[in-house]
Amino acid sequence: MIRKYLVAGLFTLLPLVVTVWILKGIFTALVGIFRGPLTWLAHAIQLPDPPTWGLALFSALATGLLLLLVGALVGNFVGRQLLDWLDELMMHVPVVKTIYGATRQLMGAIQSGQGGSFKEVVLVEWPHPGSFTLGFVAHRDCSWAVAGGESMVAVYVPTAPNPTSGYVVMIETTKVRPVDLSADQALTWAVSGGVVVPARAPRGTGRVPEQP
Incomplete structure (x- = not known):
C-alpha cells in the first residue's frame, strides 16, 4: 500500500517538478544576461546591487521589449534594411556564420512551409x-x-x-x-516517452506523398 502511494505521488508531482525546473532555467538565463550591465549601472550611480527578483523582472521586460522592437523593425523599410545589414554582417563572421546560417534557414523553412518543415x-x-x-x-x-x-x-x-x-x-x-x-x-x-498515445492510430501506404 505504501509503495502504491509513493508511486502515485511521484507521477503526480513529476510534471510539476519538470515544469518548475524548466522555468528555473529560463529565470537563471535571463538574470545572467542582465546581471553584469545592471550591477555596473547601479555602482555607477552609487546604488546597492539590484536584488535577484529585480534582475529577473527587468530581464523579462527587456526581453519582451527587444522582441517587440525587432518585430516593429521588420514591418518597415528602414528596419528591414538595418536587419539585412546585420544579417550580412553575421554571415561574414567565422564560426558564427555556421550556427547563425543554419538557424536562420531552419526558422525560414518553418515560417514559409518549405521542404517539409517538420509538419509531415x-x-x-x-x-x-x-x-x-x-x-x-x-x-x-x-x-x-x-x-x-x-x-x-x-x-x-x-x-x-x-x-x-x-x-x-x-x-x-x-x-x-x-x-x-x-x-x-x-x-x-x-x-512523454511513448506513454501518451495519440487518439488516432497511424496508417501508412509505404510512400511519402509528394508536396503539391
Whole structure:
C-alpha cells in the first residue's frame, strides 16, 4: 500500500517538478544576461546591487521589449534594411556564420512551409531493422549528398523526452511511411516517452506523398 502511494505521488508531482525546473532555467538565463550591465549601472550611480527578483523582472521586460522592437523593425523599410545589414554582417563572421546560417534557414523553412518543415509525420525503421519510430520530413531530394538521392528524403528523428535534440537521417522514400498524425501529436508522444498515445492510430501506404 505504501509503495502504491509513493508511486502515485511521484507521477503526480513529476510534471510539476519538470515544469518548475524548466522555468528555473529560463529565470537563471535571463538574470545572467542582465546581471553584469545592471550591477555596473547601479555602482555607477552609487546604488546597492539590484536584488535577484529585480534582475529577473527587468530581464523579462527587456526581453519582451527587444522582441517587440525587432518585430516593429521588420514591418518597415528602414528596419528591414538595418536587419539585412546585420544579417550580412553575421554571415561574414567565422564560426558564427555556421550556427547563425543554419538557424536562420531552419526558422525560414518553418515560417514559409518549405521542404517539409517538420509538419509531415512519418514512420521510419530506426535505429536498426525491426524497430520503428516517428520522425518528421525535413527535406526531399538528397541528391546533393548521395548519388541517386532524388528518391530519398531527409527525416528528423527526435529523442525523448527532449525533442529539440535528435538525428537527421536520409532514407529511401519507399522505406518511409506517412502517418495520419499531426506534428503536435507526434511531439507529445516523443516528450512523454511513448506513454501518451495519440487518439488516432497511424496508417501508412509505404510512400511519402509528394508536396503539391
